[in-house]
Amino acid sequence: MNWIAVEHGKSQMRAWLIRDGKASAPAIGENTGSAAQDLSEHALIQLIGDWLGPRPTLVLISGKTKTPERPVPTAPIDLTPVKMPTTDARVLAYGLPGLSQSTPPDLMYSDATRIAGFLTLNQGWDGVVCQPGPHTSWALISAGEVVSFQSFLTADMANLLTRQFSLEDITHQTDWTIQTYARALDDVLARPERLATALNVLRIGDPVQDLPKAEAQARLWGALVGAELAAARPYWLGQQLAVIAPKALSAPYLQAFRHQGVPVTIADAERMTLAGITAARKRMA
Amino acid sequence: MNWIAVEHGKSQMRAWLIRDGKASAPAIGENTGSAAQDLSEHALIQLIGDWLGPRPTLVLISGKTKTPERPVPTAPIDLTPVKMPTTDARVLAYGLPGLSQSTPPDLMYSDATRIAGFLTLNQGWDGVVCQPGPHTSWALISAGEVVSFQSFLTADMANLLTRQFSLEDITHQTDWTIQTYARALDDVLARPERLATALNVLRIGDPVQDLPKAEAQARLWGALVGAELAAARPYWLGQQLAVIAPKALSAPYLQAFRHQGVPVTIADAERMTLAGITAARKRMA
Numbered sequence: 001m002n003w004i005a006v007e008h009g010k011s012q013m014r015a016w017l018i019r020d021g022k023a024s025a026p027a028i029g030e031n032t033g034s035a036a037q038d039l040s041e042h043a044l045i046q047l048i049g050d051w052l053g054p055r056p057t058l059v060l061i062s063g064k065t066k067t068p069e070r071p072v073p074t075a076p077i078d079l080t081p082v083k084m085p086t087t088d089a090r091v092l093a094y095g096l097p098g099l100s101q102s103t104p105p106d107l108m109y110s111d112a113t114r115i116a117g118f119l120t121l122n123q124g125w126d127g128v129v130c131q132p133g134p135h136t137s138w139a140l141i142s143a144g145e146v147v148s149f150q151s152f153l154t155a156d157m158a159n160l161l162t163r164q165f166s167l168e169d170i171t172h173q174t175d176w177t178i179q180t181y182a183r184a185l186d187d188v189l190a191r192p193e194r195l196a197t198a199l200n201v202l203r204i205g206d207p208v209q210d211l212p213k214a215e216a217q218a219r220l221w222g223a224l225v226g227a228e229l230a231a232a233r234p235y236w237l238g239q240q241l242a243v244i245a246p247k248a249l250s251a252p253y254l255q256a257f258r259h260q261g262v263p264v265t266i267a268d269a270e271r272m273t274l275a276g277i278t279a280a281r282k283r284m285a
Numbered sequence: 286m287n288w289i290a291v292e293h294g295k296s297q298m299r300a301w302l303i304r305d306g307k308a309s310a311p312a313i314g315e316n317t318g319s320a321a322q323d324l325s326e327h328a329l330i331q332l333i334g335d336w337l338g339p340r341p342t343l344v345l346i347s348g349k350t351k352t353p354e355r356p357v358p359t360a361p362i363d364l365t366p367v368k369m370p371t372t373d374a375r376v377l378a379y380g381l382p383g384l385s386q387s388t389p390p391d392l393m394y395s396d397a398t399r400i401a402g403f404l405t406l407n408q409g410w411d412g413v414v415c416q417p418g419p420h421t422s423w424a425l426i427s428a429g430e431v432v433s434f435q436s437f438l439t440a441d442m443a444n445l446l447t448r449q450f451s452l453e454d455i456t457h458q459t460d461w462t463i464q465t466y467a468r469a470l471d472d473v474l475a476r477p478e479r480l481a482t483a484l485n486v487l488r489i490g491d492p493v494q495d496l497p498k499a500e501a502q503a504r505l506w507g508a509l510v511g512a513e514l515a516a517a518r519p520y521w522l523g524q525q526l527a528v529i530a531p532k533a534l535s536a537p538y539l540q541a542f543r544h545q546g547v548p549v550t551i552a553d554a555e556r557m558t559l560a561g562i563t564a565a566r567k568r569m570a
Contacts, residue, residue, distance in 0.1 A: 104482045107489050135488070151485045160445045192478050193516035197389045200436045203420070204392050231478035 001058075004048050005277040007110055008039050008063030010134060016274060017051045018281075023274055039065050039095075045088055056092040060277050062113035067095030069107060073145040074099060076116035081280050096280055099146055106151055110273065111137045114244050117275030118267055119144060127240030131269075132249040136228065138235040150235065152228045155249060158221055165202050167216050176218030181252070182259045184222025185229070192230040198223035221252045229256060236262055244272050286343075289333050290562040292395055293324050293348030295419060301559060302336045303566075308559055324350050330373055341377040345562050347398035352380030354392060358430040359384060361401035366565050381565055384431055391436055395558065396422045399529050402560030403552055404429060412525030416554075417534040421513065423520040435520065437513045440534060443506055450487050452501050461503030466537070467544045469507025470514070477515040483508035506537045514541060521547055529557050 005016045005023065012030060016023040029047040039061065045052075048059065060081055067082045081094035098109035111131045119125060119141070131137045134156055139149040161167075188195050202216055229236065241257065242265040243250055250266070257264050290308065292299045297315060301308040314332040324346065330337075333344065345366055352367045366379035383394035396416045404410060404426070414424045419441055424434040446452075473480050487501055514521065526542065527550040528535055535551070542549050 105486050105489060135485070150482065151488075152481050153484055153488060156449065156488075160449060164441065164445060193512070196437050196513060196516040197435065199438055200420070201390045203436075203438060203441075204390060227478070228481060231481040 002051075003058040003060065003281060004051060005274060005281075006044065006048070006059060006061040006063075007113075007273050007277075008044075008061055008065065009110060010064075013043060013047055014270075014273075015048045015051075017048075018278070026270070039063070041086055041088065044093075045091070048091075052090040054090070056090060058281075059091050059093045060096065060281055061093060062096045062110050062273060062277050064098065064109045065095035067097050069098040069100035072099055072101050072149065073147050075144045076112050076146060076276070077119055077144060077279060079112065079116065079280065081284060094284070096277065099149065101149060104150070106149060108137050108139070108149055108151065111139070111149075111244075112146070113276035113280075114269060114272035115139055115141065115146060115276070116279055117272035117277075118242060118244060120275050120279045121267075121272075122242075125240075125242075127242060128235050129242045129244060130236070130253065130264075132243065132245045132253045134249075136253070138232050140235065140239075150232060152232065154224045154228045158224050161199065161202070161220060162217070165205060165216070165220075167202070167213055167220065176214045176221075178218075178255060178259075180215050180218040181222040181255060184219040185226040185256055185259065188223045188226030189230050192227055195223055195227045225252050225256050229260070241265070242267055244269050246270075287336075288343040288345065288566060289336060290559060290566075291329065291333070291344060291346040291348075292398075292558050292562075293329075293346055293350065294395065295349075298328060298332055298348075299555075299558075300333045300336075302333075303563070311555070324348070326371055326373065329378075330376070333376075337375040339375070341375060343566075344376050344378045345381065345566055346378060347381045347395050347558060347562050349383065349394045350380035352382050354383040354385035357384055357386050357434065358432050360429045361397050361431060361561070362404055362429060362564060364397065364401065364565065366569060379569070381562065384434065386434060389435070391434060393422050393424070393434055393436065396424070396434075396529075397431070398561035398565075399554060399557035400424055400426065400431060400561070401564055402557035402562075403527060403529060405560050405564045406552075406557075407527075410525075410527075412527060413520050414527045414529060415521070415538065415549075417528065417530045417538045419534075421538070423517050425520065425524075435517060437517065439509045439513045443509050446484065446487070446505060447502070450490060450501070450505075452487070452498055452505065461499045461506075463503075463540060463544075465500050465503040466507040466540060469504040470511040470541055470544065473508045473511030474515050477512055480508055480512045510537050510541050514545070526550070527552055529554050531555075 002019050005018055007014045014026040014028050016026050027047050079097045081096050084093040084095045086093050096113055099112045100107050115129050126142050129139045136152045136154050137149055140147045202220055244267045246269045287304050290301045290303055299311040299313050301311050312332050364382045366381050369378040369380045371378045381398050384397045385392050400414050411427050416422045421437045421439050422434055425432045487505055529552045531554045
């Protein structure tokens with residue numbers, strides 16, 4: 001029977017129609033939910049309405065919904081979908097629970113689904129899963145459980161400071177000099193308190209240094225990823241590492257790991273999302 | 286003879302008419318200069334036009350102008366005003382040079398004028414001058430010279446993150462719990478890499494912790510000032526410290542120094558600006 005997989009992100013929703021176990025190309029819509037980033041049923045129906053028939057269609061939703069989070073340690077593969085009330089009778093909606101952590105306080109939603117997908121495709125895998133994104137998450141996996149995790153605002157900060165310093169928004173490795181990026185990264189990774197100096201130099205920018213914009217971006221990302229790697233050191237040092245990401249956001253991280261000599265397994269974000277939601281669907285059958 | 290003192294800030298200009306050595310109440314105007322924060326002659330004339338007569342009036346301008354900066358070490362008291370071209374013949378404008386530093390690259394403008402004012406009023410003073418503001422500066426003073434200095438984006442970051450996290454903009458010590466502020470400060474000062482965690486907790490905010498907004502602000506400022514104090518430690522640890530600031534921006538810093546048991550001398554920002562510009566005026570006579 002046909003069903004629908006949905007990833008509900010902060011600013012975007014993606015949906016796939018699953019027919020005979022095969023996923024369609026994704027339908028992509030803006031999330032027009034409230035400031036609290038709650039799921040908007042209206043936006044959901046707009047996105048998947050064409051796929052709905054007279055009888056209720058099962059819709060599995062990954063991402064932040066009203067579904068209560070489960071505290072870690074928890075096996076993502078055990079996150080059973082929870083029935084969500086809807087006003088549209090053509091939809092039988094279930095939310096996939098996210099994960100919560102009390103010390104330090106943290107939350108993850110779609111990232112937990114992708115970890116479930118990754119562990120479904122890589123059974124028995126232990127190590128750390130890093131998911132670059134608007135908020136990058138690091139999760140320690142042992143015996144199928146997320147033991148602990150930590151999120152970082154690196155991309156958020158890079159975007160805020162790019163606007164603040166009037167830099168151009170170029171985050172692709174082809175546009176900047178790897179040497180400049182690596183130097184900024186090494187500097188802040190070795191002495192995290194130098195982040196302040198690095199950011200101040202970008203603020204004063206041209207008058208002192210006549211800094212080309214691509215070089216300024218390389219320095220900004222180098223300094224911010226350096227600070228993240230310094231704080232996340234227990235997560236990557238000596239660990240088996242997997243990176244799940246869309247390409248654009250993972251580039252600075254992959255450069256950093258290559259530069260540090262840390263070997264990584266790379267997994268595609270969309271594929272992991274679908275594998276995670278599909279695994280949850282199977283547990284419901 | 287009457288003359289005019291001007292402080293040209295990033296977003297605001299202030300001017301005082303000096304008559305018989307006494308300053309008027311300041312005229313305050315918006316700086317409508319270009320994105321590069323260059324001085325706009327138009328905005329200047331709008332602000333001081335009423336004070337101009339048929340004969341040219343001397344106008345001394347502190348802040349970022351086209352006047353070249355002087356490299357440190359330099360005695361701020363030796364910063365001689367430099368003639369600036371103007372199209373309005375009623376104005377005889379001079380810019381006070383700022384200070385530049387090559388390692389790490391940094392620049393200061395009005396802060397240098399205020400240090401000159403402070404040293405004029407406190408001759409022979411050695412120590413560190415901290416100037417909280419949109420960009421906080423720390424300057425090491427020895428034998429009348431600024432030996433080195435460092436700027437921090439703490440208030441800029443606090444403002445960016447206040448908007449990003451939809452917190453209310455309350456930076457006054459009366460609105461927040463000193464315990465919350467001090468705990469966040471101590472935590473990041475002791476382990477600067479915890480800044481990332483502190484900011485992430487503010488991002489997820491209410492869902493996990495049901496954090497009141499004033500407490501969230503106390504944590505945000507505590508974490509950011511903690512990171513600044515960690516990076517600026519050589520500037521304040523065991524040094525004689527003077528804080529020059531308008532009250533609103535200095536409150537979190539004064540709380541921090543009190544909490545750390547660091548004694549400080551407090552000097553009023555406007556008074557130091559006027560003393561600095563007046564001292565420069567006297568050197569021209």
